[in-house]
Each structure stands twice: as C-alpha cells, then as structure tokens.
Amino acid sequence: MAIKLPIYMDYHATTPVDPRVVEAMVPYFTEHFGNAASRNHPFGWEAEEAVEKARKQVADLIGANAKEIVFTSGATESDNLAIKGVAGMYREKGNHIITAVTEHKAVIDTCKHLEKEGYRVTYLAVKKDGLISLDELKAAITDKTILITIMAANNEIGVIQPIAEIGAIAKEKGTLFHTDAVQIVGKVPFNVNELNVHMASLSAHKMYGPKGVGALYVRRRNPRVLLAPIIDGGGHERGMRSGTLNVPGIVGFGKAAELCKQEMATEGERLRNLRDYLNDKLHKQLDELYINGSMEHRLPHNLNISFAYVEGESLLMGINDVAVSSGSACTSASLEPSYVLKALGAGDDLAHSSIRFGLGRWTTKEEVDYVADKLTSVVSRLRDMSPLYELAKEGVDLSTMVWQTEGH
Amino acid sequence: MYSKNVIDHYENPRNVGSLPKDDSNVGTGLVGAPECGDVMKLQVKVNPATGVIDDAKFKTFGCGSAIASSSLATEWLKGKTVDQALAIKNTDIVNELSLPPVKIHCSVLAEDAIKAAIADYKKKQTATTASAAKEAQPTA
16 A cells, blocks of 8 residues: 555654544534524524533543533643642642652643742652653642642653652552643543543543643542632633633534544554554664653553664654654753753663654555555665764774763 | 765765774874764875875764764865864865754864864874984983
C-alpha cells in the first residue's frame, strides 16, 4: 500500500478532528447558531440542549456528573482556573501548593505567577522513570497545603503518574487534588471517582475534537470544590467561567468524547501493538537507544527515545517527511533542551538527542515501518559524521571529557 | 526555515571524516559540548614545505546549520595557507549560508574549530622543531 507523505506522528501536539465530529458540529455554525444563554427563544433552547448533551458526553467519559463539567477555551485555561481558582478561594486556609517539575507550562507558569503573589509552591522532583515519589509528596504536605496539582500523563514522555495513590493521599490529608488529564483522557480509562480526583483539565483537540475547547471537571460532592473565577462577566458555567459558550466546539468535544468512550479499548490496544512494534524495530536496527521514562507506566501511543550521539534537530531535518518532535531546542533562543528530559537526570546530551513519537487514530503499520526505516538510515548517516560516536567507539568516556565550551 | 545552502551542505556534506590525529602535519580542533547540543571536530593537514592546507575533514554533532557551517569551513580551508585560514570569520559563514540570528552560534563554533585546529598544528610543529633540535644537540 502506498503511503501518503508527510506522515503525522505527533498526536500529543494535536489530533485531526474526526470526520464524525465535524459532521456533528456543522449544523451548530449555521442552522442552530443560537446563544446557549438566550433563555427566551427556541434558538437559545436548541443551543443549550446541545451544550447539555455534550456536557453529559464529556462527563460520561470520565465517570463524572454532567453538572461537574465547566467548559473552557482549552486546557491552559482549565489549569489556570483550577490552580488560581483554588488559590483565590482557599487563601484563608493556606498558601501552599504542590506540583512537579515535569508539569506542563500551563501549570508551572501558573504556579510561578502565584509565587509572586505570596503563595509557596513545592516543585517535586521526578525519579529516573519520570514518576514522582509518593513519600516525597507526603513529606511535602503541610497544614498550609491547599492544592496538589500533578498531571495524569506527561505530554513529552507519556508516563502515567500514580494518580489513584495521589488521590488517596490528598483525601487522607484533606487537600484538594487537581490533575492535568489532557493526554490521558480518551486514551486510557480515567474515572474521577475511582481515582479520587477533585479537578481535572481536559482538552478537545487532543482527543480528535476541535481546537479552542476544553473543560475543567470540578467535583460537587465529597467534597464540594469551590473556585474563585478568573474571568468575570455574565456568570456562565455556574459562575466559574463567564463568556458565551462555544456551542459548535462544545458539540464537537462531546461527540469526540463519545467516540473515545466507544473506541478507547480497541484503539488503545491497536496503538500499543503498533508502538511496541516501532520500538522493537528501532532497537533491532540501531544500537545505543535510550527510552526516556517508564515503559511500564506509560500511555499506549507514546514513545520517547534518545538516539545517542545524534542531535535531535539534525535528525528532524533528515526525516522531514515525518512529523514528530524533538526535546532538543536548538531553534529556540534559549538553546535549552527539554526541561522534562533534563528532570529525568539523563544528561543534556541525551535530551538533545530525543524524539517523541505520538501515534494515533489514523497511524498505520505501513507508516510505522516507513518511519522506523527512515530513522535508521538518517541516524546511521548522522552517526557516521558524529565526533561523539567516533569517540565513543574509540572507548572514550564522554562523561569525563573536558569540553571547550567558552562562549557557548 | 533552512536556506538552500544549509540544506545542500546537510544533504551532501563535504569532507566528512577523520585524518590521523597523531600525524605531525595534522591539526585537530574539537570544540563545543554535548550538553550544548553542538560538538565540532575539524582537522587540517598542512604541507610543511608550502604551509598550504592540503586536506580538511570534519565531524559534527549538531543541528543542520552546525553541520553546514563545518562542512563549508572544510571546503574553504583547502588550498589556503595557515594564515589565510585564520582570516576566515564567522560572519563570512553566516553570509554564505544565510544563517538566521538563532544559528549564528554555529558559525562562531566553526570559526573556533578552525582556530583550534590550526593552533594544534602549530603546537605540534613547535614541538617537532624543538625535539628535532634536541636530537641534534643531545644532552648528556
């Protein structure tokens, strides 16, 4: 079978909208264009009905009640609302927040913002496998701790944090627990009650829905979580998020959630097999590969590998008909490689050599074969011109070498 | 994102390889660091009679612009005298490859690699001359 180039293997960045989702959305741009907040005519009623249906679809995917879903513009807003909302509402109770160094910037930068306002934030380190230590988490909790925010699955290395255990600790200590669940929801079963989660951020475009729509799950019972709004206005979404609802986007989000719920089990299994096939094939064809993060606690469609002695950006340049991403940040002004990979303690050189593969709904075995073979040829070619590979083959220990770095 | 010249050097790098680093007529420069994402090894082989660079080779760990900068440097070095080689400036590389501001460090590294290779060659020559002189007038 002929494959279509370029190949998309960056499903952690975003996903195409499923045609069934588009189909569901279309009438809400033209025919049913009403404002869901218009209470006194059928245009508004239709829009409201569609939004409530979607709210139920999204809630069903995570085992929540529809009333616990607050629609937002995306997960960045959801993270901001959860963290700043708790900080604002529970300021009298305490000023301490616990998070981890490998969180998404939407969480890290929100926490940094709060630090400037006098909150205290603990950034938990992660172990070599990318997971936090539960003992360190317990030790970090004080009587001033108002929130633990730890992501469910990491966007770069796909590792799944022990969410149920964190939920149990939060419950025992009487602290609220928020999780950025963007990468996990729709891919792996995720139930807010089984996991004792109080708040969870979701994004439609990571699960075959449209961009510009997200949600925050906010628990209503045991305990009832209250949030100070960060956007003031008409008091939509139970007063937690003012602003006219993005009806077509929300309808699409709901449909995407419904499809994920139906197809998650078979899709997850299929992608796990393909991912493992990609991993095995690369390991058969190349030496000195290092997997970043736990393989055991990991999303089924994620693979993050460092190709030692080869720099990531030059690797991407060689596989320019394959869309993946690299932890090397040679293009950015900072020249700093991925902070997530650095946090694993693998060394900056391996961070510079990393590639993230994100498989998804339309990834085929033919594509995986193409990507593995292409990578093998490019990595081999670049290693032939890598002074590091040459030194390593001569038996030089690169970690003990003194490098001339003055001025760089 | 990349200029035509960068892509050309990336896809068809000139003079990839290694020269015997213990040869007294070979100078080796190894600059950069793995944690910075760039390491260049650049070598020149000088004809001691004429002072002209007969051969130049490189190996680079780095982005496409770093590979292109070192590939271009080896191309320019061949046929130049040692002094002419030292006159190559990173800005010449920037202009030839149309490097954007974020990639200027690649050209700086290439200039450093040239200087390091030639310094190594000169050091070896001095050492050779000194040891030759030593042999001529044995101490004892």
